[in-house]
Amino acid sequence: MENKTNKVREPLFHITKRSNNAMKPAAAWGVRIAAVVVALILCGVVTVLLTGENPFKVYETMIDGAFGSERKIWALAQNTAVLLCISLAVTPAFKMKFWNIGAEGQVLMGGLATAACMILLGNKLPPILFYPVMIIASVAAGAIWGLIPAFFKAQWNTNETLFTLMMNYIAIQIVSYFCYIWSVPKGSGHIGIINSASQMGWFPKIGGQSYLCNILIVLVLTVFMFIYFKYSKHGYEISVVGESENTARYIGINVKKVILRTMLLSGAVCGIAGLILVSGTDHTITRDTAGGRGFTAIMVSWLAHFDPIYMIITSLLIAFLEKGAGQISTNFGLNDSFSEILTGIIIFFIIGSEFFINYEIKFREKEAKK
Amino acid sequence: MVVQIIQRAVMQGIPLLFGSTGEILTEKAGNLNLGTAGVMYVGGISGVIGAFLYEQSVEVLNPALAIIIPVLACLLGSLIMGLIYSFLTVSLRANQNVTGLALTTFGVGFGNFFGGSLIKITGLDVPSITLTRTSLCFQKSLPFASKLGWFGDVFLSYSFLAYVAVAIAIICTIYFNRTRSGLKLRAVGENPATADAAGINVEKYKYLSICLGSMIAGLGGLYYVMDYACGIWSNDAFGDRGWLAIAIVIFAIWRPNLSIVGSILFGGLFIVHNYIPGLTFASQELIKMTPYVVTIIVLIVISMLRKREFQPPESLGLSYFREDR
């Protein structure tokens, strides 16, 4: 205590919230872009350290991995589209401050329904009937998986973060179960390509491109979600509930109903993502079909401030890192998990940069006083 | 066979116990670290790297060093993970869920990357990372355990890290309930504004508990590789144990002593399908679902009961800023 009274010093700095003099959007984006640049430099340094390659070569390899050939560009677009689709799916829930980290499971359940239709009905129904049934089943499966935690949240305020997290693993086990039930050959635990001969239930190739259909679906979804958030009454209610439940009650919004409806939507879009993955991409299902994208999507959505248009950019960034780092791994004989390290680093930096946008650090005034 | 089931359940449960105890410590300070899965990966691989480098550098292992080096490497690796998380969520007040998920992405990637590329990077001429010699040092159990029949098998047959895990869980329980500092820590997690007003350094407590929690969780990864997997690192073998550890936190309603029971129980559910006769592969997968279902049931029941003592720390997941108005 003594030295405190003797040494009269202001703290070196103190932090205040920018409540009234908030940063201008342009400046805020400047900070974020700066964060990405610094992170990319750091990623380069890490890569150089691990591979001993010169840094320009590293970036060149990354760009080559993502955009190097027509096939690579299509793959990049496909990865971006799937990630974007799941990011769009989790966004309505997050705007409502409902922490749905169960996209992984919702996607899997959607995919499982798709696979089930393909396997069980694929050669029994005429296509005109089959495709609608498959689509509806996938959407419904995802929606139901999202609705279960929402129901408990609305009814008893059960913690949705932990609930949805657990639902992921239940979904994974259910998928594993069916992988054995439907496995080809029997007992192998793998389903293999479904309907490889008839291609029943596969998305059609458009202009010879097998991924174009997926990409178009996601583009339509993006526009739909953008409009939904910005111009629809539902979207408006989601924002109000997310900002303040009291205000929502005050103007007579049925909060429980909005929670249920929004998670239904969130799960349904996840179901579509499952459909795209199974019917439009893999033509099979495994327990890794979602492949952690349900979690990555949360970061994509958050980094884009829940704006569908920005999400195109953020999901492209993550997909680019995946492909680029994958190329580095191949070229230098490294493990392909390298991309996850780089993704982690970039996200850390962007998360950190938000602080400098929302808070202000005031340093001690340097005038000498005696 | 019952003895064998218990033994296997305990061995499965110990990594979960480390993970859940670490997570409880973190959550008691009000931080939901969804990065625990990543932290455990990093803890495991850091230990592996330490052990690998040591094994490659000497001819004959010194048993003490063979244990100390991986343990320190593991603690260091997981400490760095804890520091990243606490810097972002405590100092920079970042969203805990997003930070935690990023930490998991990073940590799992880190583990798999080094697991797959360690040999290439170090340029050593070995076919695979097999740390059997180090593992044998870790696996040493009490010599007289086998002479005590079933009692020895059930209680004394494990390696030292297993007892460390139980000890840490008990120490944490005592710490939370019987010490002044534990009281302060709980206050930070319940109501940081109150803790702050009471003169408690909120940031210090959060940092310490997150970092210690990470280090404890990291040991779970180390135990898994060195004891359970006999020193053989294979990518993704650790699986979803990190998430299961978070599930146990709920199951144990934020009490480390209950998490001892919970971890062994969940460990048992993990392997019980091997002991139920007549199961198909398919139905085994359904049985593996039980831990998660049980967790959800617990979650629902505590939310319906609304008993305050059973709830998560009140400010869990929220960042604290003193001048917030």
Next chain:
Amino acid sequence: MSRQAAIELKNITKTFGNIIANKDVNLTVYRGEVLSILGENGSGKTTLMNMISGIYFPDHGQIFVDGKEVMIKSPKDAFDFKIGMIHQHFKLVDVFTAAENIVLGLEEKGRYNLKKSVKEIQKICDQYGFELDLNKKIYEMSVSEKQTVEIVKVLYRGADILILDEPTAVLTPQEIKKLFSVLKNMRADGKAIVIITHKLNEVMEISDRVAVLRKGEYIGTVETAEANESILTEMMVGKKIELNIERTDVEKKEDRLVVDNISYVNHEGLKVLKNVSFTARSGEILGIAGIAGSGQRELLESIAGLRKLSDGTIVYNNPQTGKKDYLRDKTPVQIRELGIRLSFVPEDRLGMGLVGNMDIIDNMMLRSYRKGKSAFLQRKAPKDLAEKIIDDLEVVTPGATTPVRRLSGGNVQKVLVGREIAAAPTVFMAAYPVRGLDINSSYMIYNLLNNQKEKGVAVIFVGEDLDVLLQLCDRILVISSGQISGVVDARTATKEDVGLLMTKTGGENDGE
């Protein structure tokens, strides 16, 4: 008798964004005295004290404790200087027991031994006559028990400079009496006591000196013995209160809203409203007076359909259909669907009436977005309305697309009141609509309320400033501990009449 200064503040300034909470405040607290800090709501009393207790850090200025300049960077530093503050919003951990809360944060030598501490705490309780179950959990306690815990906590820590932020707001008269006798004992012990309040009678009763703040500025300090209520009031509000609020008379009055015998039990099981009955008439402003937290909020929210009543009826006499509509157990949407235009300005503007992160246009839409069958929003009408309100009510804002969170308090309130009036209500309820507003904005709000009244709206106005209530309203309903303690005619009643009713605890209705 020489007085020893315990705390001295010199030129303390603190700003939050563009809001100046304290400006160049100078203040001295002596040992062995009770100093009252007097000021209206929003005058910066609490902010100032928070800087002494380490919650905020001043932008400029110096703090001296016992004559030495000090830096109070955190509450811990404040404790080291033996400064203890009892906050208006209790700083207690709900799942801890009283004893755990009391020992929390205290650096004691030796092992942690709660039982031993309990004995010591009990000693303090006995010494001052506090009745407290130390093993009871906070979430099981009543408000006054919680306050007792707070006070015992500070005493247990051996604070000799005590700051109490509006300690009497939640207490019954008996409890206040007890509190004051404790404070007097501590003063005799040589402790320095600061009590923040805006109640003049308490100032006169307990304090030795009174320091007055007005809009963040230090006005002066007077010896209580040399002061009287009118001098203090003048210092507090700046000029003698002759508000000159216009009050018109409306000839034709109808019973619009008849509240009969309603009761409400909150989620903690406390009966917050007890058998409340009154009638709100068209063409009349019905004032509601009472100590903060006496059930005003619950009353208005019950009428607005936001709370589930345990008893009673609310009847609306619909002027269009001539029928009676029963409002109890109806949701806000159902009430609107009956064609009842009920406007409500809640006290928590940004937490309930408006969404801070949305712009003015989207906030306008809160009331109207449901109109029409389309699934999409219509932004044209709300945009026009936003612009009209900005013009008519002189809202200072960069534009209609500015988030309301960035506006100052007065402008936020204009946006909210403007929107509620635009709904052409037949019943208009406003809770503390001028809280935190400057004089001009306040008068604008009074005029708007008067306009509504002239249009035949039944206005219900919950206020805290008695002068305003008496000059603006037609009748004043006084609420005390959830009960109506009286209804007076605002044209003939005096301040004392209302003040007495506010503190009256209706004994006869309690025994049920």
